[in-house]
Each structure stands twice: as structure tokens, then as C-alpha cells.
Amino acid sequence: MSKKRVNFEYCDRLVRDFEKAVERPVKGDSNNYYTGVDLGTACVVVAVLNENGEPVAGAYRYADVVRDGMVVDYIGAVQIVRELKLEVEEKLGAELFYAASAIPPGTDALDSGAIKNVVEGAGFELTNLFDEPTAANEVLQISNGAVVDIGGGTTGISILKDGKVIYVADEATGGTHFTLVVSGAYQIPFEEADLFKRSNENHAELLPVLTPVIEKIATIINKHIEGYDVQEISLVGGTCCLEGIEKIIEKKTGIYTHKPQNPMFVTPLGIAMTCEAETN
Known part of the structure; x- marks a missing residue:
């Protein structure tokens, strides 16, 4: 088990460093910045x-502004990305020109154009x-x-062999279902339940309530x-921030399951790493 954990040291260190950089940007004399824009179902993230x-x-x-990987509020998405861009530029004291982005597997024919237009509409050149x-x-x-990317409405499973994606699947059940269960269990409105779910201090109380939904996700994973x-499962997506979710999935799948320091930030950091900063 410990040997497997060593495999993710780079990931966990990078996420920790990013969390620090969100709170305290690192100003320097860099000529090139690599930006990743992640349009998530529940959260939009800009990583530099x-x-x-x-x-x-x-x-x-x-x-x-995004539901199940599809842009449903184009104007709102552009405005949010533009505002986040300006916020980061002000913190860095530098302008950001280039960005990369990403789409859920299997949706390129449906929504890649919308993602491109959002990023470019916010003032980036998409590379x-x-x-x-x-x-x-x-x-x-x-x-x-x-x-395993547990998003707002669906759970996406991508299988890799020799570091390459060889199979993808996406099934309903995600953070929205968690919120619906919390709303019903506590008899509170959906929006209030969503905020309650996000608070780390409530996770120990919520885990038994949400275990049936997590076990359903584990069943979906096992099927695919x-x-x-x-040999290993890694959880990404904001829904995976729920403390203890990885233990239930590991128990149900029988496969070592790793949850990064903050699974919400893994994909945007990976997107930023694929960005190609132009120098000419």
C-alpha cells in the first residue's frame, strides 16, 4: 500500500503547492505563463x-454554467472565466495570453466548439x-x-494502459445526487443542502447518509x-472532496484507491501542463 502511495507524491505535492499559490500568488520575472481553464459542472477553475x-x-x-460537461450558459461562462483571468492577472502583476482547456471524454463532437469559444471569449488564445x-x-x-471523475451529474471512468486512455464511460450519478440525498435527509432546500455538503466540518456526519450513493458509484466503476x-484508481472532481469517499470505493472495488490532496484541482493543473505558451 505504501509503495503505491509513493506513486502519487508528485500529484499531491503539486496540488498542495497550487492551494498555497491560490492564497499567495508567487510573483516572479517569468516571461511565460501556462494557464489551464477547467469548466466544471459545479466549479470553474483557472490554474497558472x-x-x-x-x-x-x-x-x-x-x-x-456547465451541466454534465456541456456549456448551458455561454454568456455566464465567458463572464466568469474573464473575471477569474483578471483576478489572477492582478495578483501576478502580469497579463495572461495563452490557455488550454479540456472536455469530458466522448463530448468533443458536441461541445468542443463551445469550450473553445468560452476560453477565447474571455480573452485567452486557446493553444x-x-x-x-x-x-x-x-x-x-x-x-x-x-x-474516476465524479462530477456534478455523472461519474466518468477512464481506463489507462501504458499511460494512454484506452476506454471511457460516463454514467449518471454524481454530486447532484449527493445533494438531493442531503436535501431529503435533512428536509432543506437543494441550494442549502449543496452548501452544507461542501463544508468539510459536515463530512463525518454526512458520510453514512451518502454511503448508498457512493456504493452505487463503486458498482458503476466495477462494471466498467x-x-x-x-491496478489503481485515482479520484478527481470536486465531489470527491467528501472525506472518506475513497475508503468506501476501495472496499467495494478491492482496488487501491487514491484521492489527491484536493481532487478538484487535479484536472485544471493537468490542463495547464498541456498549455503551449507562445514566445514569438
């Missing part, structure tokens, strides 16, 4: 790395558009395993990884 691949700044905002699991694996560095050589 310097030319050495080190996190220097970032910002995020909870929003409802790369990757699928999310490939971007996340820039940070995770999984060779033979699965990236059957027949594949999955």
Missing part, C-alpha cells in the same frame, strides 16, 4: 504555472484542447489504472473496469 511547471497563481468560482482524463493524468501519472488490468 510558470515555465518550470510550478504553480504560481489560481482562482476558482462555484457556478452553474490546446484535451480530454479531461488525459489532462488529469499529466498530474496523476498513472500507467495502468483508472481515473471488469476485464481490464486496473
Whole structure:
């Protein structure tokens, strides 16, 4: 078990450094900044790395402009990304020109144009558009395993072999379902339940309430990884921030399950690593 954990030291260190950079941006004399824009279902994240691949700044905002990987509020998405861009630029004292972004696997024909337009509409030049699991694996560095992205409405499973995505699947059940269960259990409105769910201090109380939903997610994972050589599972996405979720999934799948320092930030950092900063 400990040997497997060593495999994710780079990921966890990078996420910790990014969390620090969000609170205290690292100003320097870098000529090139690599920006990743992650349009998540529940949260929009902008992550910035310097030319050495080190996190220097970032910002995020909870929003409802994307649902199940599809942009449903184009104007709102552009405005949020533009505001986050300006916020980070002010912190760094430098202008950000180039960015990469990502899309859920299997949605490129449906929504890649919308993502591109949002990023460029916010004032960036888009230099790369990757699928999310490939971007996340820039940070995770999984060779033979699965990236499980628990989003707002769905759970995405991407299986990797020799570091390449060989299979993807996406099924309903995600953070929205967690919120609905909390809303019903506590008899509170959906919006209030969502805020209650996000607070870390409530996680110990909520874990038994949400265990049936987590076990359903584990069942979805088991169905899709059957027949594949999955040696480890790594959880990404804001919904995975729930404390203890990884233990339940590991127990139900029987496979070592890693949860990064903050799973919400893995994909945006991986996206930033795929950005190509122009110098000419």
C-alpha cells in the first residue's frame, strides 16, 4: 500500500503547492505563463504555472454554467472565466495570453466548439484542447489504472494502459445526487443542502447518509473496469472532496484507491501542463 502511495507524491505535492499559490500568488520575472481553464459542472477553475511547471497563481468560482460537461450558459461562462483571468492577472502583476482547456471524454463532437469559444471569449488564445482524463493524468501519472471523475451529474471512468486512455464511460450519478440525498435527509432546500455538503466540518456526519450513493458509484466503476488490468484508481472532481469517499470505493472495488490532496484541482493543473505558451 505504501509503495503505491509513493506513486502519487508528485500529484499531491503539486496540488498542495497550487492551494498555497491560490492564497499567495508567487510573483516572479517569468516571461511565460501556462494557464489551464477547467469548466466544471459545479466549479470553474483557472490554474497558472510558470515555465518550470510550478504553480504560481489560481482562482476558482462555484457556478452553474456547465451541466454534465456541456456549456448551458455561454454568456455566464465567458463572464466568469474573464473575471477569474483578471483576478489572477492582478495578483501576478502580469497579463495572461495563452490557455488550454479540456472536455469530458466522448463530448468533443458536441461541445468542443463551445469550450473553445468560452476560453477565447474571455480573452485567452486557446493553444490546446484535451480530454479531461488525459489532462488529469499529466498530474496523476498513472500507467495502468483508472481515473474516476465524479462530477456534478455523472461519474466518468477512464481506463489507462501504458499511460494512454484506452476506454471511457460516463454514467449518471454524481454530486447532484449527493445533494438531493442531503436535501431529503435533512428536509432543506437543494441550494442549502449543496452548501452544507461542501463544508468539510459536515463530512463525518454526512458520510453514512451518502454511503448508498457512493456504493452505487463503486458498482458503476466495477462494471466498467471488469476485464481490464486496473491496478489503481485515482479520484478527481470536486465531489470527491467528501472525506472518506475513497475508503468506501476501495472496499467495494478491492482496488487501491487514491484521492489527491484536493481532487478538484487535479484536472485544471493537468490542463495547464498541456498549455503551449507562445514566445514569438
